[in-house]
Amino acid sequence: xxxxxxxxxxxxxxxxxxxxxxxxxxxxxxxxxxxxxxxxxxxxxxxxxxxxxxxxxxxxxxxxxxxxxxxxxxxxxxxxxxxxxxxxxxxxxxxxxxxxxxxxxxxxxxxxxxxxxxxxxxxxxxxxxxxxxxxxxxxxxxxxxxxxxxxxxxxxxxxxxxxxxxxxxxxxxxxxxxxxxxxxxxxxxxxxxxxxxxxxxxxxxxxxxxxxxxxxxxxxxxxxxxxxxxxxxxxxxxxxxxxxxxxxxxxxxxxxxxxxxxxxxxxxxxxxxxxxxxxxxxxxxxxxxxxxxxxxxxxxxxxxxxxxxxxxxxxxxxxxxxxxxxxxxxxxxxxxxxxxxxxxxxxxxxxxxxxxxx
Amino acid sequence: xxxxxxxxxxxxxxxxxxxxxxxxxxxxxxxxxxxxxxxxxxxxxxxxxxxxxxxxxxxxxxxxxxxxxxxxxxxxxxxxxxxxxxxxxxxxxxxxxxxxxxxxxxxxxxxxxxxxxxxxxxxxxxxxxxxxxxxxxxxxxxxxxxxxxxxxxxxxxxxxxxxxxxxxxxxxxxxxxxxxxxxxxxxxxxxxxxxxxxxxxxxxxxxxxxxxxxxxxxxxxxxxxxxxxxxxxxxxxxxxxxxxxxxxxxxxxx
Numbered sequence: 001x002x003x004x005x006x007x008x009x010x011x012x013x014x015x016x017x018x019x020x021x022x023x024x025x026x027x028x029x030x031x032x033x034x035x036x037x038x039x040x041x042x043x044x045x046x047x048x049x050x051x052x053x054x055x056x057x058x059x060x061x062x063x064x065x066x067x068x069x070x071x072x073x074x075x076x077x078x079x080x081x082x083x084x085x086x087x088x089x090x091x092x093x094x095x096x097x098x099x100x101x102x103x104x105x106x107x108x109x110x111x112x113x114x115x116x117x118x119x120x121x122x123x124x125x126x127x128x129x130x131x132x133x134x135x136x137x138x139x140x141x142x143x144x145x146x147x148x149x150x151x152x153x154x155x156x157x158x159x160x161x162x163x164x165x166x167x168x169x170x171x172x173x174x175x176x177x178x179x180x181x182x183x184x185x186x187x188x189x190x191x192x193x194x195x196x197x198x199x200x201x202x203x204x205x206x207x208x209x210x211x212x213x214x215x216x217x218x219x220x221x222x223x224x225x226x227x228x229x230x231x232x233x234x235x236x237x238x239x240x241x242x243x244x245x246x247x248x249x250x251x252x253x254x255x256x257x258x259x260x261x262x263x264x265x266x267x268x269x270x271x272x273x274x275x276x277x278x279x280x281x282x283x284x285x286x287x288x289x290x291x292x293x294x295x296x297x298x299x300x301x302x303x304x305x306x307x308x309x310x311x312x313x314x315x316x317x318x319x320x321x322x323x324x325x326x327x328x329x330x331x332x333x334x335x336x337x338x339x340x341x342x343x344x345x346x347x348x349x350x351x352x353x354x355x356x357x358x
Numbered sequence: 359x360x361x362x363x364x365x366x367x368x369x370x371x372x373x374x375x376x377x378x379x380x381x382x383x384x385x386x387x388x389x390x391x392x393x394x395x396x397x398x399x400x401x402x403x404x405x406x407x408x409x410x411x412x413x414x415x416x417x418x419x420x421x422x423x424x425x426x427x428x429x430x431x432x433x434x435x436x437x438x439x440x441x442x443x444x445x446x447x448x449x450x451x452x453x454x455x456x457x458x459x460x461x462x463x464x465x466x467x468x469x470x471x472x473x474x475x476x477x478x479x480x481x482x483x484x485x486x487x488x489x490x491x492x493x494x495x496x497x498x499x500x501x502x503x504x505x506x507x508x509x510x511x512x513x514x515x516x517x518x519x520x521x522x523x524x525x526x527x528x529x530x531x532x533x534x535x536x537x538x539x540x541x542x543x544x545x546x547x548x549x550x551x552x553x554x555x556x557x558x559x560x561x562x563x564x565x566x567x568x569x570x571x572x573x574x575x576x577x578x579x580x581x582x583x584x585x586x587x588x589x590x591x592x593x594x595x596x597x598x599x600x601x602x603x604x605x606x607x608x609x610x611x612x
Binding site for chain 1 (some may be wrong): 376410412422431432433434436437441442444448449451452453457460461462464465466469470471472475476477478480483519523586
């Protein structure tokens with residue numbers, strides 16, 4: 001129904017997202033090395049994290065800087081319990097619930113205290129809350145491991161030594177040269193849970209609730225005037241988004257088998273989320289997928305790519321220096337500026353406006 | 359005469375030292391169309407804002423069907439059946455015409471919290487939205503983005519949002535302002551249709567005297583925030599006090 005959803009650009013974006021989904025589904029078979037699988041899992045989790053942030057910033061127009069805080073609650077919930085109770089599914093489930101519980105308490109408190117104030121004050125309050133939590137986590141080292149974080153074991157199913165299928169000789173079965181072991185199970189756990197959470201959020205955005213969120217973004221005062229309790233909706237979506245971020249955190253903690261401030265709480269992650277949602281395009285959900293893929297790939301491979309380019313240019317003056325691997329952040333910055341210039345509404349947002357509506 | 363559906367009792371708002379609406383007491387009944395007139399700055403829109411809740415009264419009460427709603431938020435008042443169209447176009451700019459109207463239908467249906475089924479599965483919402491598209495002759499523009507509509511059509515959409523709320527009290531704030539001559543009759547027909555229903559209470563702020571003559575059952579005059587006159591159209595229009603307010607007294611400035 002929306003004028004944007006039926007353009008050729010929108011179709012292209014959806015096909016791209018579908019292709020990304022297929023690549024992620026077959027990632028362990030297509031890219032058979034440890035680092036690629038790491039990248040694929042990180043992409044899955046960041047898609048969920050960025051999509052949940054898009055519910056806030058893109059759909060409802062709420063700017064929050066506390067999104068990694070919720071991600072961290074989910075990660076630390078699972079990490080602390082996996083460390084304390086030993087590997088198993090019960091600590092994962094309890095950890096997820098605990099993470100969601102703590103996230104909801106914070107989200108409701110922040111929401112009720114401050115969703116009535118102007119956007120900029122709300123953003124400041126979330127920033128303050130996130131900073132306090134970051135400091136607390138690094139101070140309470142007895143519980144959280146402080147700056148060092150926590151290392152623990154994932155449920156037995158995910159141990160690399162676990163054999164999902166064995167042949168007659170008791171060796172692990174290989175499918176297209178890939179061992180069907182615990183590492184594979186762990187990846188598909190990440191993929192499946194991320195897919196479910198993403199599809200759930202996609203569902204929310206097309207539901208009646210999703211239309212109310214867009215109405216609040218477009219014209220809060222009129223949404224109130226036609227009968228929507230704006231404060232209640234805003235608080236609810238803040239809680240919903242926090243819950244999703246927290247679950248993403250739990251998944252990440254199970255995958256990494258390590259949780260520390262750098263992987264789950266730092267402001268660098270918050271900046272990554274912001275970049276991903278801006279690059280991908282706000283208020284589309286598809287943008288979360290594209291943004292997460294591009295930025296994670298750039299973070300992992302731009303360096304390598306530039307190193308290779310630099311070597312290839314050896315002998316030519318200046319260029320090898322300019323392309324040296326160490327300058328990858330500089331080039332990432334330039335790419336980012338160009339993307340924002342040429343895709344002011346993000347890649348998905350701008351592309352979906354293109355092409356005649358059918 | 360039927361019981362009043364809406365009453366304002368000594369309704370007052372002060373902005374610092376300025377009293378924008380001063381102790382206005384007035385009762386409105388179902389089936390009655392009241393036109394509110396008064397020069398610019400008389401407090402007509404402010405009076406509307408006090409009734410629909412965009413502004414909080416300094417003192418006095420707003421009573422809907424016997425319930426005191428003075429302390430309620432605008433959304434709660436809307437759910438109590440008070441609907442309001444705005445003088446300055448106040449839409450959801452980046453959404454389509456259809457989506458704008460469906461939002462108003464949905465607010466009234468109470469289904470805004472449903473989150474697991476796509477909105478397109480709620481047939482009743484779409485059908486009602488289509489009904490109001492038809493009623494306001496916006497069907498052809500259904501998939502246009504609201505912000506891209508010409509001014510006249512935006513005004514019609516503004517009215518369509520109010521209709522789709524299906525309130526008991528309809529408040530129109532200069533619905534034909536800035537509209538071309540071929541658009542204005544559409545909107546006036548809609549208002550006449552609501553009036554013909556005989557169960558709705560209609561409040562209309564309007565300057566155009568031919569409109570006032572055609573629609574009004576009753577006219578109230580606001581001047582400097584005070585209720586200056588209240589009565590049948592003929593009576594009010596011919597009264598000396600209204601002539602003075604509108605035409606100026608000793609200065610004779612029109």
